[in-house]
Amino acid sequence: MLLFFTLGLLVHFVFFASIFDIYFTSPLVHGMTPHFTPLPPPARRLVLFVADGLRADALYELDENGNSRAPFIRNIIMHEGSWGISHTRVPTESRPGHVALIAGFYEDVSAVAKGWKENPVEFDSLFNESKYTWSWGSPDILPMFAKGASGDHVYTHSYDAKKEDFGAHDATKLDSWVFDNVKDFFHAARNNQSLFSKINEEKIVFFLHLLGLDTNGHAHRPSSRDYKDNIKKVDDGVKEIVSMFKHFYGNDGKTTFIFTSDHGMTDWGSHGAGHPSETLTPFIAWGAGIKYPQKVSAQQFDDADIAPLMASLIGVPFPLNSVGILPVDYLNNTDLFKAESMFTNAVQILEQFEVKMIQKKEVTLSFLFTPFKLLSDSKQLNILRKARSYIKQKKFDEVVSLCKELIHLALKGLSYYHTYDRFFLGISVVTGFVGWTSYASLLIIKSHSNLTRGVSKEVKEPSHLLPCSFVAIGVLVAFFLLIQACPWTYYVYCLLPVPIWYAVLREFQVIQDLVASLLSFPLSHFVGYLLVFTLGIEILVLSFFYRYMLTAGLIAFAGWPFLTQMWTQAKITSLSWTLFSLLLAVFPLMPVVGRKPNISLVMGAGLLVLLLSLFVVTSLMKRKASFIKEELWVHGLQMLSTVLSMYVVHSTHSSLLKKQGVPLMNQFVSWATLASSLVVPLLSSPVLFQRLFSILLSLMSTYLLLSTGYEALFPLVLSCLMFVWIYMEQETLQRSGVSCKQKLTSIQFSYNTDITQFRQLYLDDIRRAFFLVFFLVTAFFGTGNIASINSFDLASVYCFLTVFSPFMMGALMMWKILIPFVLVMCAFEAVQLTTHLSSKSFIFNGAIFCFILQNFFFLVKDYGSWLDIGTRNLTLFLNVFSLPVLCFFFSLCSISHYVIVMSMTIFLVFLNGLAQLLTTKKLRLCGKPKSHLI
Known part of the structure; x- marks a missing residue:
């Protein structure tokens, strides 16, 4: 049995890890040649201000007195530069936001979980392409652009991480520190010949990361006076820095200033999802090379487009991994410069496409390789030749249009080759998963039920044909992967199903006996059980999309005593069950965010x-x-x-x-x-x-x-329902005649339970297993959505710490989620004890329901916010569930659903051990053990 548990955990970890290897791999390619516009750039230097967490509406709108909160920036908008609204992509977090702004590509969401300072993969950026870059700000942001930069030309100046305190008296000090240090830096440069020489070079960048708004927004909300006053503080600081630059460089007109934000913020002080308050950020540009002044349409303007804009302004190569499209409407330059810049942008992205295609072609058998048909080699050449011809003919508008078409095709091609192996690997993983589900089910039926009484206890040795056939299949699969130079993880995903399905087919006699047993059931009973079973599973899966489905399920639970006539035998217990079920049903209707x-x-x-x-x-x-x-x-x-x-x-x-x-x-x-x-x-x-x-x-x-509101009542109501559940299960078991009723006040938890008390599984145990999984799902989603960091308020952890520590804060929030889970598991231990059910068989039973809930694979999304990743389109879901059979092809969902359910399956084992420890272990400070029987 220990071997089976070990193998089961191993299989689950493989399935769990598979989505990160299949769906969340780095989109970056390496080996491209840098490309830059072959014309003199308009600016020698660029100053980038990023006001972390600044909403577009908060900056642009007037206050209650009709005045601007940022008068200097308002004056720039009216008289000196161009402005608009940039659309940040999700997840709207600091790391992916800054990577998009400065490197021009959208980092996969798994990179956020790998750290704020260290890079999971190396990438090129504007800073790396510049001659020199100096940056000031948060220690969480600056290092990721210095790490991996070639040479020694990206310099960082950051404050102590302890200053990022959400409970601080004045978070604007973070911004004041940046402004003061920039001024001190230029003052020192006047007396340092080496530094003075560097900052007078061309192709240099100054980056000011301003974290005060983000900190105040989290701590006090964007509607607070603190947040709004911080905008004025930033505006004053920007005014001083701009004045200093003009004075230092003698107003030479060769400095470009860009002011923007990495993401916005919701009214309740969070970010990470796709609400407009989080994705709409301000963008103001002025100075050398910028049109004067105008509002630029922001309908197709993404934050990644800023990187190629900055690169063209100072004349450095476009970041090699950039997928941004140059917003030419901001440029104040000749039409030739715009056309050449757009052409360079297209060639730079096209080269990424070609490198990606070559890499995939080299590791795929020629007769199996399917190229991206929309952008063949001939079509690439035709578009490039036509664009170069238009430049010679001075048809610059046509060049811009043609290059944009080429960029869009190249981006589609990049996505095509990045996901080239996804379907093949997905089929392999699902095949193995279905096999493991079948094998676990057969073992439960064989060992813990009376459905297979006709099966001989002595299992027949299979013929040599079966093992030889599977060995041959394994060899063929391994050879196929070997000649394609596949990574070692591909061998795991593709070879794991082979021994699993061999184990399934070894139990062919059990399968035959099970089919015969099921056919002996009355058709009406069988159909009834199947319908109820299917409805229950659909409600469970729907609850991952819409929390109010938990309310529907709990209301149905409330009527259970009356449907089973238990009401006539245990009226008080039945009424308590109904009452607490209805009380618990209220929580999924309460707001998750906001x-x-x-x-x-x-x-x-x-x-x-x-x-x-x-x-x-x-x-x-x-x-x-x-x-x-x-x-x-x-x-x-x-x-x-x-x-x-x-x-x-x-x-x-x-x-x-x-x-x-x-x-x-x-x-x-x-x-x-x-x-x-x-x-x-x-x-x-x-x-x-x-x-x-x-x-x-x-x-x-x-x-x-860890609570800030109504959620504090949730574990209390849940526990009351769990106590009643224990009584209800004992009443149910007595009605079925399986055992005599024993007083709960005389039952003790014991680690060494007499195995002679265990019994075989019955159909009613499937209902108990369903209750267990339903309560586990309710424990996860009852008050929040673990799929979205937006579901949680940072104020939840303020009793423990206020200094920004993402992993510590995340751990505390995770423990808050797991506490109701632990309460359910402890109640489950009591149910096992009072119903004389083997913990092993019940764990298997509960795990099977988790297996069935693995309906979340083929539409895992590798883009979007954590809230998007935690939500799916109901139409897709209903279309799939119109199928009459519960097969693995209804496994359509996003990463969070897959991770949550897979985590449930794994944690079902680990938390079962924790529950056993909490319920059975007894510590004594002194004295001898005493009897606890009443």
Whole structure:
């Protein structure tokens, strides 16, 4: 059995990793020749201001008095330069935003998770192509453009990361630091001949990264006075820097200034998704080579288009990996310069296409290679010749139009070759996945059910034909991959299905017996079970797209006692089940994003926990048992922890409103509570009810610290439903006559359970497995969407830390999501115990439902925001689900769905171990073990 679990985890990790290897590989190619416009550039130097997190409307709109929040930039718009709105692509995060602006390409979303400072892949950028670049700003942004730059010509000046504090009194100091250091830099250059000589060279770039707006937006929201005052602070700083440049360079007219943003921000202070408030950013350009002044249409203007614009202005080669299209409407130059620049842009992107095509052709058998038909070699030459002919004929508008057509075709071709192997690898992975699902199902049926009583206990040895056939298939597959010089991961994905399907076919006798057993069922019963099963699965999968489907499922759950006539035997339990199901059904209807913090609800949740604790303590005091004194001491400690958590939440909120930061004592209490939350429950009695309640109290203390509103009530309501679920399952089992009813107050969790108490699986156990998976999904999506970082407010972690630390903050948010998950798994342990069901068989059963939920593969999206990646089009979904059979081709979704479900399957094993630890382990500070039976 241990071997099977190990193999199962290995298979799941392979399937899990496959999407990153198939869908999320770097789009970059290397080996291209740099290309630049063969005409004198209009500027010698370029100054790039990036106001991190600045929304377009916040900059352009007038305040309540009809005045501009940025009068200097407003004056530039009116009298000196061109302006517009750039469309940032999703995910609207700092790293991909800056990569698009400065390198001109859209980094795959997995790169964001690999780090803010280190580059998962090396890429070319405007800074690398410049003669010298000096940059000031955040230590999270600047290093990724210096790392990998050829030579020693990209210089960074960043402040201490500890300054990025969301609880700081004045976040505008981040911007003041940049402006002050730039001024100090130029002042020092007057007395440093070497530096003075460098900054008077041509083809140089100055980059000012301004993080204050992003920090204030997260901490106080974009509608706050802090955010709006920060815009004025940035405007004043830009004015000073522009004045300094003009004075330093003698107003030579050879400096170009560009002011923009990497992304915007929602009204609730987050970014990462595709809301217009996040994707629409300001773009203002003035100085050398820029038209004077005009509004430029922004309908087709993306942030990646800024990189080729900047490159053409200072006359450096376009970044080798750039896919941006030069916005010629901004250029104040001759039509010849525009046409030549556009031609260079087309050749630079076309060369990426050619390199990508050659790379793919070299590793593909000639008779299997299918070229991109829309851009053949002859068509490339024809377009390039025609464009060069138009330049000679001075038909410059036609050149621009023709080059844009060539660029669009080349970009389509790049995508074509980048995804060339995707379908082949996808088929291989799904084949292996379906095989593993079949094999796990057959083992469950064979070992833990009475459906295959006709199967002989002695398994026949298969003939030599079967293993020899699969060995031959494996050799052929390996040879096919070898002659195509495929990477080693391809061997894993393509060869793994071979032994899996061999194992499936070895169980042919079980398959035969299963089919015979199913055919013996009455047709009406079989059809009824199938319809209910299909409907349940559809509701589960739909809940990944639309959270309100969880509400529909919970309402259906509420009527379960009345449909099964359990109402007549356990009225109070049935009413409790209905009540808590309906209460829990409210949460998926609540807003995921955009909600405002409501500390009163957090305090209310804490008070309910305390009232429930008092009720439990009062009940315990009425009992005469040896463990009561010890149990009261543990509950008293946990109640104190709850009170402290409530105080810390209220105190932290008040302190941040006063801009006094987070008190050190609050942080100490928060971390201590988190550290003790998994230890204190182990001090309580292993009696079922007492241990589960102790787990709830400890985890609720941590959850309160991570809550900002209504979600604080969620684990409390969920736990109440879990307690009732335990009672309901015991009642159901008694009605079926499987076992006699045992008092829950006399049942203890025990690591070494008597295996003679285990029983065979019945059809009702499939319903229990469905309940388990449904509650797990509800635990994930009940109050938020883990697929979107937009679903979470950074204020959730302010009790623990306010200094920007993406991985620590992400870990705390993930633990917040997993707490309800742990509560469900602990309740599941109790269900196993009270229904005398083997944990192994039930884990398998639950895992099968997770397997069935692996409907999320072929339409995994390798673009878009995390919110987009967490949402799919309902039309596509319904079209697929019109199929009468649940087959793997309805596996249409995005990465987050695939990752979440696959993670569930894997975590089902790991969290089952954690739940067993929390429920069965007993720690003693002193003394001998005592009996806990009442």
